[in-house]
Each structure stands twice: as structure tokens, then as C-alpha cells.
Amino acid sequence: MANLLGLEVKKIVATPPEEIERVKNWINSEEYKEQNFARQALVINPAHACQPLGAQLAAHGFEGTLPFVHGSQGCASYYRSTLNRHFREPAPAVSDAMTEDGAVFGGQNNLHEGLENAVALYKPKMIAVFTSCMPEVIGDDLTAFIKNARTKGHVPKDMPVPFANTPSFNGTHIHGYDSMLLSILQTLTEGKQVEGRCTGKLNLIAGCDFNTADYREYKRIMKEFGVPLTVLADIADSFDSPCNGTYNIYAGGTPLEDAADSINGKATMTLGPYATPKTFSWIKDNYAGKHVSLPMPMGIEKTDAMIMKVAELFGKEVPESLKNERGRAVDAMTDAQQYMHGKKFAVYGDPDYLVGYVSFLLEMGAHPYHIVCSRGSKKLEKELQGLLDGSMYGKGCKIYMNKDLWHLRSLVMTDPVDAMIGDSHGKFAARDANIPLFRFGFPVFDRVNMHRYPRIGYQGVIYMVSQICNKFLDIKDETCEDRFFELMR
Numbered sequence: 317m318a319n320l321l322g323l324e325v326k327k328i329v330a331t332p333p334e335e336i337e338r339v340k341n342w343i344n345s346e347e348y349k350e351q352n353f354a355r356q357a358l359v360i361n362p363a364h365a366c367q368p369l370g371a372q373l374a375a376h377g378f379e380g381t382l383p384f385v386h387g388s389q390g391c392a393s394y395y396r397s398t399l400n401r402h403f404r405e406p407a408p409a410v411s412d413a414m415t416e417d418g419a420v421f422g423g424q425n426n427l428h429e430g431l432e433n434a435v436a437l438y439k440p441k442m443i444a445v446f447t448s449c450m451p452e453v454i455g456d457d458l459t460a461f462i463k464n465a466r467t468k469g470h471v472p473k474d475m476p477v478p479f480a481n482t483p484s485f486n487g488t489h490i491h492g493y494d495s496m497l498l499s500i501l502q503t504l505t506e507g508k509q510v511e512g513r514c515t516g517k518l519n520l521i522a523g524c525d526f527n528t529a530d531y532r533e534y535k536r537i538m539k540e541f542g543v544p545l546t547v548l549a550d551i552a553d554s555f556d557s558p559c560n561g562t563y564n565i566y567a568g569g570t571p572l573e574d575a576a577d578s579i580n581g582k583a584t585m586t587l588g589p590y591a592t593p594k595t596f597s598w599i600k601d602n603y604a605g606k607h608v609s610l611p612m613p614m615g616i617e618k619t620d621a622m623i624m625k626v627a628e629l630f631g632k633e634v635p636e637s638l639k640n641e642r643g644r645a646v647d648a649m650t651d652a653q654q655y656m657h658g659k660k661f662a663v664y665g666d667p668d669y670l671v672g673y674v675s676f677l678l679e680m681g682a683h684p685y686h687i688v689c690s691r692g693s694k695k696l697e698k699e700l701q702g703l704l705d706g707s708m709y710g711k712g713c714k715i716y717m718n719k720d721l722w723h724l725r726s727l728v729m730t731d732p733v734d735a736m737i738g739d740s741h742g743k744f745a746a747r748d749a750n751i752p753l754f755r756f757g758f759p760v761f762d763r764v765n766m767h768r769y770p771r772i773g774y775q776g777v778i779y780m781v782s783q784i785c786n787k788f789l790d791i792k793d794e795t796c797e798d799r800f801f802e803l804m805r
């Protein structure tokens with residue numbers, strides 16, 4: 317082989333082609349799978365991102381809010397580029413760019429200078445501060461730093477500056493989302509509770525959901541119901557704003573006034589219980605009205621649960637329009653059922669998404685055969701097992717808790733399935749296994765506009781059923797013999 321200068325490069329150890337072939341086949345074997353599952357100290361391609369990324373998502377869900385990373389510039393670029401590639405929209409955030417001196421002497425000077433610049437340049441209504449690994453390792457005290465910033469006049473006295481510790485060596489993006497959302501709500505609602513006041517509204521917490529269409533869908537459903545709504549935190553317009561020639565750094569988000577008044581709500585409902593446990597627990601102790609925690613409404617049963625709960629909380633009949641929508645979703649499932657029935661799937665991703673995928677697949681008579689979560693809990697395992705045990709299609713399906721996408725590859729190569737559901741990172745295993753990947757999770761880097769289609773609600777059911785079944789029909793058309801190439805399918 318020649319290098320760029322055209323000179324011959326002599327390999328120190330040449331690998332014979334037959335050795336390459338042997339290893340290629342070996343990593344697809346049962347023997348390799350056993351060794352892969354025996355691995356303990358190494359994680360290869362986990363299906364999650366780091367805490368601050370979730371914190372940034374939560375921050376974008378509030379009006380005029382500038383996400384502020386206390387830590388390394390490189391880390392901030394990672395969260396921004398990940399969100400930017402997923403949504404194909406800007407993800408404006410700043411960093412106080414700590415370097416070696418910050419790591420030795422602490423990052424207070426960086427934070428103070430960064431806050432002052434951020435206020436002057438980007439004129440936010442709120443700055444949401446969260447940390448990368450470095451300040452967490454050295455133990456920077458954000459409470460003291462931000463208090464000092466106010467005393468010294470680096471931020472206006474009345475500007476809310478919620479902050480969250482988001483150490484990435486402990487937890488994932490859903491934990492960062494939870495911490496940031498909690499801090500924002502605690503900050504905005506401080507002193508806002510009014511005895512006897514009720515906004516009459518539903519506070520809806522969507523959880524760490526990266527599909528903008530889901531937020532629009534919640535708003536549409538509640539409009540059909542006639543239920544006034546505050547979405548906490550609403551990223552719909554922040555990451556799906558119209559292309560009209562004018563760039564707006566703060567394109568969307570829940571109005572700060574509404575978020576502050578949410579403490580006087582009629583009811584608060586979280587639909588991302590695994591992504592918001594700390595926030596919801598605090599809400600139960602501090603918010604007026606009823607408090608409800610339900611699974612993300614994916615599939616008919618989980619959507620029904622949400623609809624019935626809203627009807628109960630607000631003393632309303634389920635509107636005819638929603639009943640009809642449900643009927644159309646069931647019809648879409650029935651029309652497509654024979655193309656999914658009996659098919660095996662490997663699913664991976666965040667806990668709330670996983671519960672949704674599994675529930676939906678079982679409703680379609682499909683088998684969620686390999687269920688992989690890279691950061692799960694006993695509670696999640698129990699809930700997933702309960703879903704599997706409650707359906708005849710759950711028999712033989714297995715949950716792999718705290719396993720990564722390299723484990724998943726071994727599973728799909730040794731015990732094949734018909735398709736995978738997850739995010740773009742699974743495409744390599746899907747290609748090796750020669751099966752389709754349905755990109756319903758986060759992040760999706762290699763397809764366009766996916767976040768603009770809902771996964772939740774009855775519309776989400778229609779979308780997911782259509783995506784999956786039409787892909788199976790495509791494969792049939794592309795691979796069948798001529799005599800089976802039919803007009804009708």
C-alpha cells in the first residue's frame with residue numbers, strides 16, 4: 317500500500333486475509349457472544365448521552381432561556397452538535413470555556429466573566445447553568461459562585477439563574493434533564509404559590525422527549541378536550557421553528573410567567589416518569605392540585621390511559637373527535653396487522669421510550685424479543701417484565717439491563733430478529749444483521765425530519781405502524797422472485 321507521498325508503507329505486522337475473515341466470522345458466534353457478555357470494565361457504544369445534554373434540552377424548553385455550560389468548550393460543542401444534527405436546527409448555548417487554569421484554581425472567574433458576556437451579548441430572560449465533568453471532578457460550588465455573581469453585579473438582580481449539577485460519570489441525559497427541569501421550576505415558582513388560587517390548567521411534563529411533533533400532539537389533544545395547558549418544558553418551537561428568513565435565538569419555549577404560575581395548577585401530569593422522578597417528587601410536595609404519573613402514551617393502551625385520566629381530572633367527556641381518532645388508529649393497526657404479527661424486534665434506548673415500544677409491539681402481535689437498556693433500574697426491569705408477562709407475544713422475549721450496543725450486536729447476530737427500533741447508533745448492527753432499523757429514538761443523525769412525526773398518541777400509533785409495515789412490504793418487493801412480485805400486498 318502506498319502513502320500520500322507515493323511511498324510504499326510496510327506494515328509491521330501484516331494480517332493475513334484468512335485471519336481477517338476468521339475474526340469477522342468469530343464475532344458473530346455464540347462463543348464470542350459469551351465472552352462479550354462476560355465483559356465488565358468496558359462499555360462499548362452505550363445507548364445514551366451524557367447528563368448535560370439532557371439539561372440543555374430542558375433549558376431550551378423555556379422562553380428566552382440561554383443554556384450555559386459551566387465547563388469545557390469541547391463538551392458544550394458535543395451537546396450542541398448532537399441536538400443540532402438531530403433537529404437540523406441551531407441549538408444555541410454558551411460555555412464559560414474552562415481550561416487548565418480553571419481546573420487548578422476553580423472555575424468561578426470563568427463563570428462570572430461568561431455570565432456577564434452572555435447577558436450583554438444574547439440578552440436572555442433566564443440563564444440555565446449546568447456543568448460538564450471537569451467542574452464536577454474538582455468540586456466547583458455553583459451555589460456560592462452564582463450568589464457571588466449576583467453580589468458582584470455580573471447578572472441582573474432580577475434575572476433567574478437556575479443551575480444544576482450534571483456530572484456525566486453518574487447518570488445519563490435523562491438524569492441531567494430531570495435535574496435542570498427541577499431547578500428551573502424551583503427557581504421560577506419561588507414565592508409564587510397563592511393560597512386559594514387555581515389556574516384551572518393542566519401542567520403537562522412530556523419528559524426527556526426529543527420529538528417536537530409529540531409536544532404539538534399533546535397541545536392538539538388538550539385543545540380537542542378544551543383543557544387549558546402549560547407544557548413544562550416546551551421544545552416544539554425551539555427546535556422546529558419556521559424558516560422565514562429571520563433567525564430567532566429564542567424561537568420557542570414555555571412562557572416564564574406560565575411556568576411560574578404552574579405551581580397553582582389544577583393538575584400536574586408527568587408522561588416521562590423515568591426521566592422526571594426528582595422533579596415529580598418535588599412537585600408532589602409543592603404544587604397545588606392533583607399529581608399524576610403515567611407512562612409515555614405510546615400505543616393504544618397507554619394513550620387511552622392518558623385520555624381517560626385527563627377526562628377524570630377535568631370532569632369532561634372524551635370528545636367525539638378523539639374517539640374517532642382512536643377508531644382510525646385501531647383501523648390502521650388492523651389493516652396492517654398481518655405484516656407485523658409474529659415478527660421479532662430488538663429494541664433499545666431510554667426507559668420511557670422502551671416501555672412505549674414494548675407496549676406498542678405487543679399490541680400489534682409482534683415480539684419485543686431483545687430489549688436492551690444501557691442505563692436501567694430494577695423498577696424499569698419489573699415494569700417491562702410485567703408487560704411481557706401480560707401478553708402471549710411476550711413469551712421468550714428477554715430484557716438486557718445495563719448492556720450496550722455491542723452486546724446488542726451479539727444478540728442480533730446469534731439470535732436473529734426481523735428489525736430493530738432505536739436511534740441511529742444501531743445502524744451498524746442492523747447493517748451487519750441485514751435487517752431494517754426504525755429510528756424512533758434519539759438521536760437520529762442519518763434521516764431527515766423524523767422529529768416532526770409523532771410517536772405518542774393515536775397519531776403516533778398510525779405513524780409507527782405505517783413506517784414498520786411499509787418497510788417490510790418494501791423488502792418483500794425488493795427481494796421476492798418475479799412470480800411473487802404482486803400489485804396487491
Ligand code: SF4
Nearest residue numbers: 366391394448449484
Ligand atoms: S461525558 Fe463529561 S467530558 Fe464527556 S462530553 Fe459529557 S460532560 Fe464532557
